[in-house]
Amino acid sequence: MEPRKKIARGIVGLDIGGTKMEAVLSSGQKIIRVQKARTPRNRRTFLKAVANLIAAVAQGQNYAGVGLGLAGALDKRKGIVLNSPNLKFLNGWRIVAALEKIIHRLICLENDANCFLLGELAFGQARGKNNVVALTLGTGVGGAVFTEGKFLHGRHGAAGELGHMIIDNQKSVEDLVSSHSFQSDPLAVQNAGFAGSKKARAVYHRLGKNLGVALANYINIFDPEIIILGGGIARAAPLFLPSAKAEMKKHTLLPPEKLPKIVISRLKYAAALGAATLVTKPLN
Incomplete structure (x- = not known):
């Protein structure tokens, strides 16, 4: 048998x-x-x-x-x-x-x-959405674009590398927003920021402004319903998201009431x- x-x-x-x-x-x-x-x-x-x-x-x-x-x-x-x-x-x-x-x-x-975006589309905040941008903020900055119900792949499968967009002369989003942008341990800076350190909060304010410029570019190009942020740095969103949204609004073509939601992933x-x-x- x-x-x-x-x-x-x-x-x-x-x-x-x-x-x-x-x-x-x-x-x-x-x-x-x-x-x-x-x-x-x-x-x-x-x-x-x-x-x-x-x-x-x-x-x-x-x-x-x-x-x-x-x-x-x-x-x-x-x-x-x-x-x-x-x-x-x-x-x-x-x-x-x-x-x-x-x-x-x-x-x-x-x-x-x-x-990451597949997970959000299946089980998270992107369910039922047809136009979504996702960013993962960590060691690097990853990006994914879902437009009119389809993933954007490009000819060589390399489309959607949103972290490699240049936003400050020779610097990319990844240079300015990932953990590479911190001069010391990112977790230590995050803890200091939540504890009220002015120096740490200034780091996140600057990060938020750079992220806001990037978000404005993504909105002007892709016109998403929602932008979802994930990754380790996104856990510090209260420290940088207000400055990111304020900067984003300065550079978008759409009026404020038409702008997409910017949300932090809740999906483990x-x-x-x-x-x-x-x-x-x-x-x-």
Whole structure:
């Protein structure tokens, strides 16, 4: 008698960031289990760490496949990382083939900001919306654009890299709004800001003004119904969002009553959840 095969119960979603990795085992919106790890800095340790993270979140439970969210420009058809600015050791690597050899499951590769927006469209504040811009503010600044009910991909799959828009002569949104813009530990600055430090609050005021210019550009170009902010820096929204909105209004073509809502994601593990949806419904 042949051994009974395990029924796949769940999907693994991975969000690979510049400093940390998050994995969820999910069944629809329900999160069964979560695991986290630091992001390695070379290919050899990366493969092992990702495989270990998947095994840790699955805990022996069978799963249908893995959705992999990764920052940067990707050739999804070939499973290659073209350019990941904060994980340069991945550039040019056939990452999907390398991982499939280890875990023997279907792997679906997608930009991490697109995964974040997928999560919001399926389970968060973008449900029912047809025109959405999403920004993830962390080690870098990721962007995703959903317009007239479709994701904006571009010819090479690199559209929507909103963090690389130049807004201050030679500086990009990512230079001015991500954790790279802090001269000291971002979490320490955040804590100091909430504690009332004038110096820390000035840092966030400046960050907010730069973000406001970027938001105005996105509104003028994409005319979204809603803009959703996520990532570690978004947790400090009370410190920078007022100045961002004030600056944004100075540069938008639309009158104030027509401007989109700017909201902070309330969905835990949005990018990992969005990545998991790729296994059953890949993006075109």
